[in-house]
Amino acid sequence: MTEARLPGTFETAWLVARKDLAIEFRTRTAFLSALVFSVLALCIFYFTWDESIVTAADRAPGVLWVVLAFSSLLGLQRSFGVEEQDRGIDALLVSPISRESIYLGKAIGNLIFLAAIQVVVIPALALFYNLRLGQPMAIVSGIVLLAVIGIVAVGTLFSAMAVNTRMAELLLPLLSLPFFVPILMDAAQATTRVLAGRPVSESWPWLKLLIAFDLVFVVACTLAFPFTLEE
Amino acid sequence: MVPTTPAVELSGVTRVFGRRRAVHDVHLSLQSGECLALFGPNGAGKTTLLRIVAGLLRPTKGTVSVGGRSLRDDAAARAQVGVISHQTMLYRALTAAENVEFAARMYGVSDPAAAAQQAMTLMRIQDRARTPVRALSRGLQQRVSIARAIVHRPTLVLLDEPYTGLDAAGAAALTDMLHRVRAAGGTLLLVTHNVDEGLAVASHAAVMVSGRIVRRDVCAGLDARAYLAAYRSIVIGGDGAAAPALTGIAS
Numbered sequence: 224m225t226e227a228r229l230p231g232t233f234e235t236a237w238l239v240a241r242k243d244l245a246i247e248f249r250t251r252t253a254f255l256s257a258l259v260f261s262v263l264a265l266c267i268f269y270f271t272w273d274e275s276i277v278t279a280a281d282r283a284p285g286v287l288w289v290v291l292a293f294s295s296l297l298g299l300q301r302s303f304g305v306e307e308q309d310r311g312i313d314a315l316l317v318s319p320i321s322r323e324s325i326y327l328g329k330a331i332g333n334l335i336f337l338a339a340i341q342v343v344v345i346p347a348l349a350l351f352y353n354l355r356l357g358q359p360m361a362i363v364s365g366i367v368l369l370a371v372i373g374i375v376a377v378g379t380l381f382s383a384m385a386v387n388t389r390m391a392e393l394l395l396p397l398l399s400l401p402f403f404v405p406i407l408m409d410a411a412q413a414t415t416r417v418l419a420g421r422p423v424s425e426s427w428p429w430l431k432l433l434i435a436f437d438l439v440f441v442v443a444c445t446l447a448f449p450f451t452l453e454e
Numbered sequence: 455m456v457p458t459t460p461a462v463e464l465s466g467v468t469r470v471f472g473r474r475r476a477v478h479d480v481h482l483s484l485q486s487g488e489c490l491a492l493f494g495p496n497g498a499g500k501t502t503l504l505r506i507v508a509g510l511l512r513p514t515k516g517t518v519s520v521g522g523r524s525l526r527d528d529a530a531a532r533a534q535v536g537v538i539s540h541q542t543m544l545y546r547a548l549t550a551a552e553n554v555e556f557a558a559r560m561y562g563v564s565d566p567a568a569a570a571q572q573a574m575t576l577m578r579i580q581d582r583a584r585t586p587v588r589a590l591s592r593g594l595q596q597r598v599s600i601a602r603a604i605v606h607r608p609t610l611v612l613l614d615e616p617y618t619g620l621d622a623a624g625a626a627a628l629t630d631m632l633h634r635v636r637a638a639g640g641t642l643l644l645v646t647h648n649v650d651e652g653l654a655v656a657s658h659a660a661v662m663v664s665g666r667i668v669r670r671d672v673c674a675g676l677d678a679r680a681y682l683a684a685y686r687s688i689v690i691g692g693d694g695a696a697a698p699a700l701t702g703i704a705s
Contacts (some may be wrong), residue, residue, distance in 0.1 A: 229562045240561050242545065249547040249586075265557055305545060314543035316603065317508050318560040319529035453512065 232327065235320040239328025244335060246305055253301040254336065256272070257294040261344045264290045269351045278351040284414040287348055288407050291367065292374070293339070295403075296396050298336045299378035302329050303386035316452065326379060326448035327367045330441075333375045341367050354418065366426075371431050372411035374442040377402040383451045409433040459522040461486045461610055461641040462507060465515035469502055472629035476502040478665035480516070484658075486609070489642035491520055491652030491673075495689045498592070500645040503662070504614050507643060508537050518611060533561055536608035540618040544600040546588035549577060550598040553587060554605050561606035573601035576634075577628045592619035600628055609637055613644045619653050649682045649695075663690055 247254055292373070302318035315325050345364055350357055378399050385394040395446040410433055413426035462484040469477040477499045484490050494500045505511040507518055509525035509532065518524070522529040531563040534575045537543075544553045551570055558566035574580045577597040587595055603611065611632070617625050622646075632642060632655045646652045653659065653673060659681070667690060673683070 228564070229533060230559070235560060238556065242548070242556055245552070246545055246547040253553075255638065304545075310539070310541040310543050311545055313508075313510055313537070313539065313541070314557065315560070316510055317535060318557070319533040319562070320560055321529065377644060412581045 229319050232321055232324040232370045235324040236327035236331060236454060239315070239320075239325055240331035240335065243305065244301070244328065246300070247332075247336060253298050255337065256371040257297040257340050258343060260297060260387035261290050261294045261340060264293070264402040265344070265347050265351055279354060280418045280420070281415070283348055283354060283418055284411050286296060286352075287290075287363075287367075287414060289372075289410045290344060290348075292371070292400070292403055292407060294340055294344070294436075295337055295371070295378060296375050296399065297326075298340070299333060299375075299382045299399070300392065300395055302333055302379060302382045307386050312452070322449035322452060323445050326383075326445055329383075330375050330379045330444075332381055337375060338368065341371070342381070359417050359420070362423060362426075363414055365434070366410050366413050366417070366430070369430065369437060370406050371408070373402055373437045373440050374399075376437070376444045377406075380444040380448055380451060383448065405436050406440075407431065409436065458485065460484060460519075461488070462523060462643060463517075463519045463522075464503075464507065465517045467503070467518060469499075469505060469506060469511060470514045475665050477506065480662075480667055481667075482660070482667065484641055484643065486641050487636060487639050488658055489644060489656045490637055490658045490660060491644045491656035492660050492662055492667075493647060493649055493652060493685055495647060498649075498662045499665040500662050501614050502665075504643065504645045508535065508612050511557060519547045522652045523611065526572070534609045535604070536603040536611045538600050538603045538611065538616045539615045540596075540615040541592065542587075544587045544595060544599055544602065547586060548588050549584050550574065550590065550594075550601075551583040554601050557602045558605045563606050566605075569605050570601070573605040574598070576604070576627070576631055577601045578623060593624050595625050596620050597627065600631065602629060602664055608635075608640065610641045611629050613642065615646055616644070617646070617648065618685075627650070632679070649676065649685055653678050653681065661685060663688060 250351055265286065279299050344406065345367065347362060348354065349360055381395055381398040385391040385398065409429045413429040413433065416426045417423065460483045464480050467477055467480045473670070480503060492500050502511065506513050506564055520531050520535065525531050525535065529639045551574065555566045556571035558569045571580065574583055576704065577600050579594060579597045579601065582590060582594060587598060590598065600616065616628060620628060635642060642655065644652055644656060650659040653676065654671050659671045659673055660667050
């Protein structure tokens with residue numbers, strides 16, 4: 224045996240995340256499909272918008288969260304797909320890393336993946352709906368980041384559960400979307416208030432709820448994850 | 455004499471999938487430096503047994519220990535184990551070197567790049583180090599997979615049909631590697647249905663049929679042809695009824 228110092232939970236989590244991002248960077252399949260979907264959805268919503276009935280500030284939050292919810296599913300779907308192809312997951316499971324660190328690594332990879340998509344989606348949304356850039360969009364970006372944490376926490380867990388089934392593409396949204404609801408509800412409420420130009424203090428109760436859901440989902444899903452890998 | 459802790463010990467291991475009993479009451483003990491070749495027909499439960507030893511499956515009944523410890527709960531124990539399967543456990547988009555280095559980092563190897571290079575040289579694939587795995591043939595992928603499994607120099611190697619897809623050079627590299635592991639005091643558990651390949655490296659042999667180990671032998675002085683004939687009669691018999699026919703072969 225070579226002289227070895229077993230890496231810690233966060234070190235291995237980062238290794239797993241870096242590996243996943245390297246694979247995605249090489250293939251770009253999930254990123255491109257999520258990006259194309261997002262831009263296409265933004266276009267469709269834009270062309271069905273009657274400005275004389277609904278204002279941009281009322282319309283934009285709904286569009287943002289619909290696009291984010293469904294583009295997230297495209298990204299999450301591939302998360303454990305790469306592990307299943309040649310049973311790479313087995314190599315991870317027999318290695319000395321903890322199952323929790325596999326989950327955290329996958330979640331970090333998904334978080335960066337979804338954040339990268341939002342880097343395109345948020346400016347595109349501002350462009351389509353003529354939203355004021357600067358402070359409001361910076362706050363919206365912060366809300367998106369908080370929401371993505373919760374979505375990734377839940378989605379990564381269900382991606383691991385669904386991947387071994389014959390109907391993974393169907394099962395992931397079926398399992399995830401009900402758990403996305405509280406996150407999306409809080410985030411949409413907060414975004415609506417910010418884009419309507421109201422003070423941030425009005426959004427604060429929703430943001431507190433969002434942070435609470437994030438904490439609950441991250442902790443619960445990290446603890447539940449090892450059981451999803453049992454055959 | 456002081457009793458030593460077995461490198462691998464299975465006691466009454468049973469695994470049930472629904473109503474099917476894949477592994478039934480298996481008792482097995484391997485000392486350090488031994489190599490057990492586990493033979494059996496398709497569906498005999500060999501892979502399930504290996505996955506239980508590797509900690510990938512929980513036994514329905516019974517206990518498994520590696521060096522006196524449970525692989526499932528002990529990271530340090532897992533760090534001593536390498537697993538080679540007919541499934542490559544590689545990431546196709548990454549290069550051979552990236553796959554092996556990734557494994558080295560997971561095991562905390564101090565110089566992952568050098569260790570990966572060394573493992574790939576051992577498997578004679580160093581010239582393909584920068585090639586994405588998806589561009590390699592099945593046999594070369596298997597060699598990369600073996601390099602991945604041994605990059606941290608495990609003391610226990612679990613092998614499930616490791617010769618799958620390997621050409622003569624690849625098979626020779628694998629056999630050399632297995633001899634090296636044994637020479638260094640390592641332990642091997644080799645699951646295969648190819649008797650010749652198994653007997654080439656094994657110190658002990660066992661036959662598994664319908665989830666049960668029906669025969670065990672010491673390989674020293676074993677007549678491979680007679681063993682193969684007896685093994686075939688067991689497999690064709692299907693339930694291990696012909697197992698007594700092997701008695702005396704190991705003389």
